[in-house]
Amino acid sequence: MNAQEIIAIENKFAAGTYAKQPIVFVRGQGASLFDADGVEYLDCSSGHGVANLGHAHPRVAEAIARQASTLVTLFETFPNDQRAALMKKITSLVDGLDRVFFCNSGTEAVEAALKFARLSKGRAEVVAAMRAFHGRTFGSLSATFNKKYRRGFEPLVPGFQHVPFNNIEALEKAVTNQTAAVILEVVQGEGGVYPASAEYLQAAHRICEERGALLIVDEVQTGFGRTGRMFAIQHFGVTPDLLCCAKSLAGGLPMGAVLMGERVKNLTPGVHASTFGGNPLACAAAVAALTAMEEEDLSAQAAAKGEYLMKKLRAIASPYIREVRGMGLMIGIEMKQKAAPYLKALQERRIIALNAGMTVIRLLPPLVITYEQLDCLAEALTEVLSTAFEADEANE
């Protein structure tokens, strides 16, 4: 099959829920992706924040291969060596979160956290933030703000409300003795790369404690070194009651997890479960991924490289840039016009980046990206971002 045939097949048989790009990628290595003709691209998307360790990481590849021929599936009612190793490792990453529930994706982690919060408190209400993105199944979609994701799927789960992000007063008003949980991203990702302030997160923690609600932090995108710490919340000295993670947890294999503290209660056999959750294959991959992240000090790499890139981006003198913001290697460049033509121009220069809303270019490169690649990226961005694109060139 050549590239054109592959594209035609996907266009014909896919459900239609994705806007397909005209490039076929068949291989990855570090921060590089290679198309069917062997042409190299710089991946600044990491598969939407999954490949923090880069593509084809040897330690993860070895663990997957070994475990694939050992034991792939085992329901969590039976203990397993790989799962036990992962439980020990993942709960050692954050102080005060000593238990974990495993699932298979970000949205499932959020669903589990919402269910656990309702069950713990015997309360139904959830307070989420405007611009929040928490996933696309009904519970997490109800916590997601943007109408673009919600439209056509109502009625959603009752009991959810959205308050302005980074606004302490609004949170004070919204959280009552009926609130089961407040759910927040530490840096809003899909919503446009907006970091929470330290004061806001600390106030959210205090307000939850005062009103007897639980604080859920969604680190699905910010987790595992992305922002310069293992978890972004660790920048702020706040320990949530529930921490959702997924994306890069298992080095690219599908896996999600909810870490929880002692205020989470009533979790007894049968209240929640997942067929694939905690399967030995994903667990082995996650142990390898977390070990590699520690060995390579991936968080420190993200912090240093993020600072390096941010400096270069802030030095770009383009009248079309509104703001550059972010944490570590989670960076948003807000344009005064639509992001789509800029992403297309970057793609023509063999750089894969993401949008976050209509006007924000989002960079989520693998944290193993080299300084040489960062220089390449900064050079391409300097050129591309200084171009005025007509609004009608936007293909979104």
Ligand SMILES: *Cc1c(COP(=O)(O)O)cnc(C)c1O
């Ligand atoms: C990607 C993402 C999700 C959903 O994860 P899926 O694995 O796609 O279900 C939830 N929350 C945040 C913050 C995300 O970035």
